Amino acid sequence: MIANVLAMIRKQSRTVIGAALLGCCFMTPQAALAADCPGNPNALGTSRTIVVDPKEHPRIGTMQYPETLPLADHEVVLTFDDGPLPKYSNQVLAILASQCVKATFFTIGSQARFNPEGVRKLIAAGHTVGTHSQNHPLTMNKMPLEKVRQEVDDGIASTLAALNGDKSKLAPFFRIPGLMRAEIPEAYLASQGIQVWSADFPADDWRHISPQRVYDLAIQRIEAKHKGILLLHDIQPRTVAALPRILNTLRERGYRIVHVVPATADRPATPTQPQQWFMHPPTETVATTRWPRIPNFVFTATRTLPAPVFADMDWRYADALDHAQRARVGAPVRTLWPQPQVAQLAPVSTLPIPAADVFRVPEALDLTLLAANRRLAQRAAGPAAGAPRAQAISARQAGHPKQAAHQIPAAAHGRGHGAPLHVAPPAASNAAVHVAKRTPRAEASAAGKRVPD
Numbered sequence: 001m002i003a004n005v006l007a008m009i010r011k012q013s014r015t016v017i018g019a020a021l022l023g024c025c026f027m028t029p030q031a032a033l034a035a036d037c038p039g040n041p042n043a044l045g046t047s048r049t050i051v052v053d054p055k056e057h058p059r060i061g062t063m064q065y066p067e068t069l070p071l072a073d074h075e076v077v078l079t080f081d082d083g084p085l086p087k088y089s090n091q092v093l094a095i096l097a098s099q100c101v102k103a104t105f106f107t108i109g110s111q112a113r114f115n116p117e118g119v120r121k122l123i124a125a126g127h128t129v130g131t132h133s134q135n136h137p138l139t140m141n142k143m144p145l146e147k148v149r150q151e152v153d154d155g156i157a158s159t160l161a162a163l164n165g166d167k168s169k170l171a172p173f174f175r176i177p178g179l180m181r182a183e184i185p186e187a188y189l190a191s192q193g194i195q196v197w198s199a200d201f202p203a204d205d206w207r208h209i210s211p212q213r214v215y216d217l218a219i220q221r222i223e224a225k226h227k228g229i230l231l232l233h234d235i236q237p238r239t240v241a242a243l244p245r246i247l248n249t250l251r252e253r254g255y256r257i258v259h260v261v262p263a264t265a266d267r268p269a270t271p272t273q274p275q276q277w278f279m280h281p282p283t284e285t286v287a288t289t290r291w292p293r294i295p296n297f298v299f300t301a302t303r304t305l306p307a308p309v310f311a312d313m314d315w316r317y318a319d320a321l322d323h324a325q326r327a328r329v330g331a332p333v334r335t336l337w338p339q340p341q342v343a344q345l346a347p348v349s350t351l352p353i354p355a356a357d358v359f360r361v362p363e364a365l366d367l368t369l370l371a372a373n374r375r376l377a378q379r380a381a382g383p384a385a386g387a388p389r390a391q392a393i394s395a396r397q398a399g400h401p402k403q404a405a406h407q408i409p410a411a412a413h414g415r416g417h418g419a420p421l422h423v424a425p426p427a428a429s430n431a432a433v434h435v436a437k438r439t440p441r442a443e444a445s446a447a448g449k450r451v452p453d
């Protein structure tokens with residue numbers, strides 16, 4: 001059913017677009033299908049041709065590299081290595097022709113030397129021809145540059161020789177034998193403007209497996225990725241046996257074959273977006289680990305600018321530099337935060353030590369204070385009760401006026417005059433006591449100092 005629908009679409013497309021577009025590198029998929037495949041209306045066909053610039057994308061194939069060809073879903077590119085070998089390569093050419101599909105062949109130089117006609121047949125059939133070294137060494141990953149250069153250059157020269165030196169017929173595409181990639185061959189090929197082709201899926205057709213197994217592996221691996229570069233070998237009988245079924249299955253499952261050609265001065269690369277070169281382009285809904293590359297800055301001049309001075313800088317940075325300099329030379333480090341302001345008093349502002357007589361209380365003042373206390377005490381006690389007590393106090397204080405005034409315990413004062421005298425009740429005598437305590441003598445005595453008399 002699906003095959004019938006596809007056939008209908010192809011027939012309609014052929015009718016609408018017609019033969020005017022035949023031979024154009026940018027044919028629409030429908031126009032290319034079967035339109036140029038006489039005798040096989042159900043041919044798989046070549047859906048479109050894309051033009052790639054090796055300099056923009058020097059390494060492709062997700063078996064080894066991040067990028068691959070900018071294919072859409074269900075688009076496959078066919079590649080064949082190690083030929084030409086007439087016995088099998090010619091059969092592969094016939095199978096491809098029967099389906100009207102275009103592929104890319106990576107020839108071995110020594111094979112081209114033996115079978116130059118085989119190279120010319122590839123070109124004549126419209127396929128793309130790249131190279132695969134001169135002798136197919138499986139040690140390119142260990143080779144020094146000179147040996148790599150020799151293998152690459154000789155392989156190209158041998159293939160070109162089969163094409164009478166016509167470089168326009170040879171694509172700057174290269175597949176490293178055995179996919180033994182390494183930086184030296186990759187760097188050399190890139191320096192020559194040659195694109196390194198890995199693959200997206202092999203079919204293991206170089207192994208001693210059955211054609212059925214080759215078919216199964218090819219289809220399973222294509223179905224796993226839904227698009228990509230298929231790696232085959234046109235020198236293997238199992239490949240010849242498996243190829244018709246592979247192409248038929250691809251057609252039945254809606255796959256399309258894409259032809260790839262290199263960009264030239266007259267043939268610009270097919271416009272693409274960078275994400276198209278990834279097997280699974282990142283989307284906004286899927287996290288990606290492919291970070292942007294660091295820009296490659298190119299400086300137009302190398303003159304040295306004059307060193308800035310501290311005054312040109314923000315004060316904080318200038319201060320930080322000053323801080324570092326001070327630390328280096330051992331000078332006191334100045335912190336970045338505000339300094340505590342320590343008052344520096346001039347010597348002349350120092351007060352003189354007070355003289356001893358400053359603290360001397362005149363006897364007359366002492367007695368005055370005592371009298372005041374006495375009156376207060378009498379007033380608090382009342383006239384009846386206060387008189388005898390006041391007289392007794394007065395009699396005792398007459399001999400020891402200072403003791404009463406200071407209210408200092410005799411033992412603490414060191415004079416041995418007995419118990420202190422309470423000249424008045426606390427509530428009533430506060431004022432008088434307060435006055436007495438504020439005298440220098442009282443303060444000094446309270447601090448345990450001996451006050452000079």
Ligand SMILES: [Zn+2]
Nearest residue numbers: 081082177178
């Ligand atoms: Zn090979």
